[in-house]
Amino acid sequence: MSKPAARTRLAEAAFTLFDERGYEQTTVDDIAERAGVGRTTFFRHYRSKEDVIFPDHDRLLEQIKDRLATSSHDTALAAVSDAVRLVLMHYLAEGDLARRRYRLTSKVAALRDREIASVARYQRLFREFISSWMGDPTESASLRAELMAAAVVAAHNHVLRRWLRGESPDPGREVDEAMHDVLALFAAPGSRTGSDDRGTTVVAFRTGQDLDALLPALRRLVADGPGQ
DSSP states (O other): OOOOOHHHHHHHHHHHHHHHHOTTTOOHHHHHHHHTOOHHHHHHHOSSHHHHHSOOHHHHHHHHHHHHHTOOTTTHHHHHHHHHHHHHHHHHHHTHHHHHHHHHHTTOHHHHHHHHHHHHHHHHHHHHHHHHHHTOOSHHHHHHHHHHHHHHHHHHHHHHHHHHTTOOSOHHHHHHHHHHHHHHTSOOTTOOOSTTOOSOOOOOOOOSSOHHHHHHHHHHHHHHOTTO
C-alpha cells in the first residue's frame, strides 16, 4: 500500500503532536520529523505550523466567488445558499480532522483569533455580493446587506458547530433549513409587503394525513377566503 501524500502525513503528524505536546511546544521540525519528510518539504506545503491547522480558505473563497458569479438577479439568494452548503461540505469531508481542529482552536487563543479573521473574510464576501444584488447605495441598504451577510455566516457556523460537537446527524438538511429561515427574513428588492397585495400565498407544512384526505378541507378554505 502506498504512503499517504506528504501534505496529508504532515497534517496528521501535526495534530498528533499537538495532542501529545501541546500547540506551543510543537515546532515545524518536530512535525517534519514525525511525518518522515524534510523541513523543505514542510514549507513546500505549508507556510507555518498554524497553516497546517486551517483549511485552504483562499481556495474555498474562490469557489464561493465562482458559484456566486454564475447567478442572475433572480437566482442570487439560491446561489448564496449553495455557497454556504459548499463550505459546510468541505468541513464534513474533512471528518475527524475538522473535529480535532475545533478542539484545538477552543484551547489556543491565537488560533481562535485567526479563525475569527477567517470568518470575517467570508462575511465580507457575502456582504459585497448581497449589496451588489440589492443595487441600492443608501445607508439603510448597506446596513441590510451587512445584517444579511452576518445572518448567513451565523447560520452556517451554528450548523457546523453542532456537527463538530456530534449533535447533528444530518447537517446538510439542517443547513438547508437554516438558510431557508435566514433568507425568509429578507424580502427580495422590490417585493411588495403591503396589505393590499393581491395573489395567492401557499404555506407548506408537514402532516401525517394523506394528501387526498386534506384536499377537501383546503378547497373549503380557499372558497371561504380570508377572514372567515
